[in-house]
Amino acid sequence: MTQQSNAAFPPSLWAATGGDPLETPPLQASARYDVAIVGAGYTGLSTALHLAEAGVSVCVLDAHAPGWGASGRNGGQVIPGLKYDPDQLRVMFGSAKADPLIAAIGSAADTVFDLISRYGIDCEAQRSGWIQPTHSPKVMRALEARAHQWMAEGAPARLMDAAEVTRHIGTGAYVGGWKDERAGSLHPLKYCRGLAQAAQRLGVAIHGGTPVARLERRTSGWRLHCAHGPHIDAERVVLATNGYTDDLWPHLRQSVIAANSFIVATRPLPPALGASILPGGEVTSDSRRLLLYYRRDAQGRLLMGGRGPFRDPRGPADFAHLERSVALLFPQLAGVEFDYRWSGRVAITRDFLPHVHEPAAGLSIALGYNGRGIAMASTMGRCLAQRLSGQAGSVFPFPVSTIQPVPLHGLQRFYIAAGVAWYSVLDRFS
Numbered sequence: 001m002t003q004q005s006n007a008a009f010p011p012s013l014w015a016a017t018g019g020d021p022l023e024t025p026p027l028q029a030s031a032r033y034d035v036a037i038v039g040a041g042y043t044g045l046s047t048a049l050h051l052a053e054a055g056v057s058v059c060v061l062d063a064h065a066p067g068w069g070a071s072g073r074n075g076g077q078v079i080p081g082l083k084y085d086p087d088q089l090r091v092m093f094g095s096a097k098a099d100p101l102i103a104a105i106g107s108a109a110d111t112v113f114d115l116i117s118r119y120g121i122d123c124e125a126q127r128s129g130w131i132q133p134t135h136s137p138k139v140m141r142a143l144e145a146r147a148h149q150w151m152a153e154g155a156p157a158r159l160m161d162a163a164e165v166t167r168h169i170g171t172g173a174y175v176g177g178w179k180d181e182r183a184g185s186l187h188p189l190k191y192c193r194g195l196a197q198a199a200q201r202l203g204v205a206i207h208g209g210t211p212v213a214r215l216e217r218r219t220s221g222w223r224l225h226c227a228h229g230p231h232i233d234a235e236r237v238v239l240a241t242n243g244y245t246d247d248l249w250p251h252l253r254q255s256v257i258a259a260n261s262f263i264v265a266t267r268p269l270p271p272a273l274g275a276s277i278l279p280g281g282e283v284t285s286d287s288r289r290l291l292l293y294y295r296r297d298a299q300g301r302l303l304m305g306g307r308g309p310f311r312d313p314r315g316p317a318d319f320a321h322l323e324r325s326v327a328l329l330f331p332q333l334a335g336v337e338f339d340y341r342w343s344g345r346v347a348i349t350r351d352f353l354p355h356v357h358e359p360a361a362g363l364s365i366a367l368g369y370n371g372r373g374i375a376m377a378s379t380m381g382r383c384l385a386q387r388l389s390g391q392a393g394s395v396f397p398f399p400v401s402t403i404q405p406v407p408l409h410g411l412q413r414f415y416i417a418a419g420v421a422w423y424s425v426l427d428r429f430s
Contacts, residue, residue, distance in 0.1 A: 008064070008065065008068075009021075009065070009067075009068060009072065010068075010073065010342065011340075011342060012072070012073055012189075012263075012340060012342035013263075013265045013297070013301070013303070013339070013340040013342070014067075014072055014073065014076075014187060014188055014189035014190075015072065015189065016340070017187070017299075018067070018072070018187065018189035018190050018193065019190065019193070021065055021066075021193065022065075022066060022193055022196055022197055022200070022206070024040070024062075024065055024066060024196070024206045024207060024208035024209075025207065025208070025209070026207055026208065026209040026210045026228065027061065027207040027210045027226055027228075027230045027232070028230065029230055030230045030231045030232065030233070031059065031205070031230075031232055031233075032232070032233040032234065033057045033058055033059040033205070033232065033233075033234050034051075034056045034057045034058065034234065034235055034236065035047075035048075035051055035056055035057070035058045035059075035234055035235070035236045035237070035238065035388060036058075036059050036060075036061065036222065036224050036232045036234035036236075036237050036238075037058065037059070037060045037061070037237075037238040037240055038060075038061055038062075038212050038224070038237070038238070038239050038240065038241060038248065039060075039062060039069075039238075039239065039240035039241040039242070039244075040060050040061075040062035040065065040066040040067070040068075040192075040196060040206060040208065041066075041067070041069050041070065041071035041192065041240060041241075041242060041373075041377065042071045042191075042192060042195070042373060042374060042377035042378050042381065043238075043240035043242065043366050043367070043377040043380050043381050043384075044060050044062075044238065044240035044381070045060065045066065045071075045192065045195040045196050045199055045381065046111075046115070046195060046377065046378045046379075046380070046381020046382055046385075047238055047240065047366075047380075047381035047382075047384045047385050047388075048060050048199045048204045048206075048381075049115070049195055049198055049199040049202065049204070049381070049385075050381060050382045050384075050385030050386070051204075051385045051388060051389060052199055052202035052203055052204050053202065053385075054385065054389040054391065056385075056388070056389055057203070058199070058203075058204045058205070059204070059205045059206075059207070059232055059234070060196075060199070060204060060205070060206045060207070061207050061210045061211075061212055061224065061226065061232065062206075062207070062208050062209075062210065063209070063210065063211035063212075064208060064209065065208035065209070066192050066193055066195075066196040066206065066208065067188070067189045067192035067193055067196075068208075069241075069242065069243065069244045069344065069345070070242060070243050070244070070261075070344040070345055070346060070347075070373060071188060071189075071192045071373070071374075071377070072188060072189035072192055072344075073188070073189075073263075073342060073343070073344030074188050074261070074263075074344055074373060074374065075188075075261075075263055075283075075293055075294075075295065075303060075305045076185050076186050076187060076188045076283075076295065076297070076303070076374070077130070077183070077185055077283040077285065077293060077295060077374065078109050078112050078113070078127075078183055078184045078185060078186060078283075078374045078375050079109065079130050079180070079183045079283065079285070079372055079374075079375055080105060080106055080107065080108040080109040080110075080155075080180070080182050080183060080372075080375050081105050081106065081108070081150070081180075081372070082105050082352070082353065082354075082370070082372065082376070083352040083353075083370060084352070084353075085145070085146050085149045085150070086098070086102045086149045086150065086152070086153055087145075087149055089101060089102055090102075093399065097399070100395045100397035101397045101398065101399075102153060103397065104379055104383060104397035104398070105376070105379070105397075106150070106153055106154075106155060106182075107379070108372075108375035108376055108378070108379040109127075109182045109183055109184060109375045110182070111375065111378045111379045111382055112184075112186070112191075112374060112375055112378045113125065113127055113184065115195065115198075115378065116186070116191070116194070119194065119195075119197075119198040121190070121191060121194030121195070121197075121198070122190060122194065123186045123187045123188075123190035123191040123194055124185075124186055124187040124190065124297070124298040125184065125185070125186040125191075126184055126185050126186070126281050126298075127183070127184035128184060128185070128280055128281035128282045128283075129179050129180060129181040129182070129183050129184070129280075129282045129283075130179065130180045130182075130183030130184075130282060130283050130284070130285070131160070131165065131168060131169060131177055131178075131179045131282050131283075131284045132146075132177050132178055132179075132180075132284070132285060132286065132287055133160075133165045133169065133173075133174035133176065133177030133284065133286050133287065134174060134175060134176060134177055134286065134287040134288075135173060135174055135175060135286070135287075135288070136175065136287070137175055139287050140175055140176045140177075142287075143159075143176070143177060143178050143287060144159060144178070146178065147159050147178035147180075150180065155180060155181075155182060156180075156181035156182065157178060157179060157180045157181065157182075158178065158179055159176070159177075159178050160176060160177050160178060160179055161176050162174060162175050162176050165177045168278070168279075168280055168282060169277070169278060169282075169284060170276045170277035170278060170279070170330060170332075171277075171329045171330055173328070173329055174286070177287075179282070183282075183283060184283070185281070185283050185295050185297075186374070187297075187298070188374060191374070195378075210226050210227075210228070211226065211227040212224050212225070212226055212227070212248060213225050213226060213227040213248075214248075215237065215248060215249065215363075217360060218233070220233070220235070221233060221234055221235040221236065221362055222234050222235075222236070222237045222362060222363070224237065235362060236362045236363070236364070236388055237362060237363050237364070238364045238365070238366070238384065238388070239252070239363070239364070239365040239366075239367075240365075240366055240367070240377075240381075241367065242256075242345075242347045242367045242368070242369065242373070242377070243256070243258045243259075243344070243345030243346055243347040243367075244258070244345060245258070245347070245367060249359065249363075249365065249403075250403075251403050251405045252357075252365060252367075252403055254405035254406060255349070255355065255368075255403050255404055255405055255406060256347040256348060256349055256355070256367060256368050256406070257347070257348040257349075257406060258345045258346070258347055258348075259307075259310065259345065259346050259348055260308050260309065260310065260311070260312065260313075260343045260344070260345055260346070261305055261306070261307070261308070261343060261344060261345075261346045261371070262305065262306060262307065262308030262313065262318065262319055262322060262341075262342075262343045263303055263304065263305040263322070263340075263341070263342055263343065263344075264303070264304050264305075264319050264322045264323055264326070264338050264340065264341050265297070265301045265302070265303045265304075265338065265339060265340040265341075266301050266302045266303075266326070266333070266336050266337065266338055266339065267301065267336070267337050267338070267339050268299045268300040268301050269296075269300050269301065269302060269333075269336070271300070273332060273333070274296065274300045274302075276332055277296065277302060277330055277332075277333075278294075278295065278296050281296065282295070283295040290306065290307050291306065292304065292305070292306045292322075292325055292329075293305045293306065294326075294329075301339070302326065302330070302333070302336075304322045304323075304325055304326050305322070306321070306322055306325065308321075308322075308343055312343065313341070313342075313343050316341060318341075319338075319341040323338060346369075346370065346371050346373070347367050347368045347369065347370070348368070348370050348371075349368035349370060350404070350406060352370050353368070353370075353399070354366065354367070354368050354369055354370075354376055354380060354398055355367055355368040355401060356380075356384075356398045356399065356400045356401065357400065357401060357402065357403050358400055359402070359403060364384060364387075364388065365403075366380050366381075366384060366398075380398065383396055383397060383398065
């Protein structure tokens with residue numbers, strides 16, 4: 001097998017514009033490595049790349065190809081931080097544990113743009129910042145507290161009044177917001193493929209079309225039995241499957257809610273019209289619980305993302321709410337045509353924190369980025385590599401927990417429907 005065609009990828013703007021896939025042929029013969037990674041998304045590839053930099057031999061196995069999952073289907077927003085602000089994290093974990101975590105999540109966008117610079121990844125990267133606006137004066141007070149907390153940590157951030165938000169975004173729908181200059185945007189599939197190519201240059205073996213059917217604990221480490229026959233032996237294993245996690249390890253799939261995030265993209269806007277929307281190139285996600293996130297791409301399209309049905313989309317009607325949102329926020333785009341509609345699965349955790357598990361000796365699991373996957377997963381990979389390679393002086397900043405299945409996980413579609421309805425009410429009253 002040679003290069004895998006883009007036709008094998010779910011249709012999206014990124015699949016259409018991401019160039020040729022890398023050559024990642026299925027595993028043909030059994031082999032041994034220091035570390036075997038399941039999942040060729042941001043977590044798996046960042047872990048592999050950073051391990052290879054440390055001289056560790058690595059193999060990455062994926063049922064499809066690098067970027068086939070959410071790493072090649074997201075909105076391309078590189079945003080540091082988590083749902084919780086620094087003060088909240090210190091209350092949750094205490095300063096001794098929270099401070100390294102705050103430092104890691106605060107520098108998460110730095111990880112991404114450093115990798116892009118060091119390895120010359122051509123992925124339309126732009127670092128113009130993130131604006132979080134709000135419709136609500138009440139919520140604005142919470143955003144003021146958030147901005148001040150991150151500024152106290154040294155982040156280049158500032159508050160914005162309604163007039164400034166209107167100038168920067170191009171809509172009068174908001175009462176204010178804040179801007180975080182650490183953030184940016186990129187072509188997510190090109191970035192993912194760039195990580196894979198950089199890892200390959202350092203000797204990492206990447207095999208697409210190679211689903212792993214079973215993990216076997218052995219005296220000398222682990223054996224990964226691939227569905228079509230060959231196996232990989234490794235001293236250590238990393239599972240990095242996020243929103244596409246299956247039943248390879250008991251109860252792992254049930255520990256997250258795999259919810260679809262839907263995105264639409266307009267045709268490239270005429271220059272005069274496009275200049276009225278995000279002229280500075282920022283990315284945006286608003287403060288609502290059922291948030292909208294949007295940005296311009298390198299060709300001048302407007303991308304709008306948000307919630308959608310739990311199931312995979314069946315047609316344009318499943319995206320109509322996003323197209324209506326474009327019309328409501330930006331009346332100047334009345335009649336604009338949409339060229340692309342697609343979705344990808346976001347792994348949501350019950351506590352809205354990334355989850356790291358080590359359920360057996362030599363087995364590490366990382367997943368659950370709750371919509372911040374580009375920055376958080378890239379950073380998780382760097383930190384995991386330091387942990388696995390025993391890098392001197394490194395502190396692993398993420399809490400390690402046991403796998404806890406979500407109660408009544410089989411009813412997750414009803415969880416999401418009920419949550420959407422409840423959050424809609426809360427958003428309306430806030």
